Amino acid sequence: MSSEDALIHSDDPRHPANLICTLCKQFFYNNWCTGTGGGISIKDPKTSHYYLAPSGVQKEQMTPDDLFVMDAQSLGYLRAPKSYKPSACTPLFVACYQKKDAGAIIHTHSQNAVVCSLIFGDEFRIANIEQIKAIPSGKVDPVTKKPIALSFFDTLRIPIIENMAHEDELIDDLHKTFIDYPDTCAVIVRRHGIFVWGPTIDKAKIFNEAIDYLMELAIKMHKLGIPPDCGIGEEKKHLAGQ
Numbered sequence: 001m002s003s004e005d006a007l008i009h010s011d012d013p014r015h016p017a018n019l020i021c022t023l024c025k026q027f028f029y030n031n032w033c034t035g036t037g038g039g040i041s042i043k044d045p046k047t048s049h050y051y052l053a054p055s056g057v058q059k060e061q062m063t064p065d066d067l068f069v070m071d072a073q074s075l076g077y078l079r080a081p082k083s084y085k086p087s088a089c090t091p092l093f094v095a096c097y098q099k100k101d102a103g104a105i106i107h108t109h110s111q112n113a114v115v116c117s118l119i120f121g122d123e124f125r126i127a128n129i130e131q132i133k134a135i136p137s138g139k140v141d142p143v144t145k146k147p148i149a150l151s152f153f154d155t156l157r158i159p160i161i162e163n164m165a166h167e168d169e170l171i172d173d174l175h176k177t178f179i180d181y182p183d184t185c186a187v188i189v190r191r192h193g194i195f196v197w198g199p200t201i202d203k204a205k206i207f208n209e210a211i212d213y214l215m216e217l218a219i220k221m222h223k224l225g226i227p228p229d230c231g232i233g234e235e236k237k238h239l240a241g242q
């Protein structure tokens with residue numbers, strides 16, 4: 001086996017090259033990565049190499065042989081399949097690795113993200129819902145040094161940026177959200193989808209699932225006339241006003 005192929009061939013189902021293919025399949029059936037849209041990038045915790053999907057392929061049909069591998073320091077490709085270009089999301093994934101210390105990034109074309117971006121302005125907010133507790137607050141416990149999750153009584157805030165003609169044109173607004181929302185683990189792109197990152201692929205997957213659940217719930221609440229960020233008990237007033 002060539003040294004390039006050794007980067008993507010492993011019997012370990014948790015190897016990044018295998019995991020990207022497995023998760024993209026799962027996400028396809030969630031309607032998150034259909035019609036070539038969306039994708040996943042994982043940083044190998046052992047080597048720190050970035051694993052990236054090719055552009056414009058049916059993401060659920062990818063195999064490890066199709067993947068690009070990038071060196072985290074030089075940003076040069078250690079492996080680049082000749083028949084493909086790397087994902088158009090690559091500059092955005094790299095920004096999340098470099099600026100947010102991400103271990104993995106998930107990009108979906110979730111319809112819940114798209115509808116929320118049509119309903120809400122520059123920010124998606126939802127408060128006082130149990131599932132919020134799956135999302136990190138961005139703060140770290142000073143004693144245990146472990147990340148602190150949002151509480152049931154908190155408000156989850158996710159910035160919404162405008163879509164552009166090309167994926168790489170989102171980079172300036174993405175960088176701006178890193179400054180304006182230092183604690184966020186996600187950015188919604190209006191009429192497009194969402195980017196979610198975490199310190200590991202397992203965490204990023206949990207955050208993405210929890211946020212998608214909350215966006216779906218917010219759409220249902222909005223349809224009932226209940227603002228998703230209303231206080232506990234305030235929903236009665238909004239329901240009564242119908």
Ligand SMILES: CSC[C@@H](O)[C@@H](O)C(=O)COP(=O)(O)O
Nearest residue numbers: 036037038039055056057087088
């Ligand atoms: C359906 S085209 C979608 C792309 O423009 C992009 O938004 C996307 O999500 C995937 O880009 P890709 O280059 O295939 O990884």
Ligand SMILES: [Zn+2]
Nearest residue numbers: 037038107193
């Ligand atoms: Zn996209």
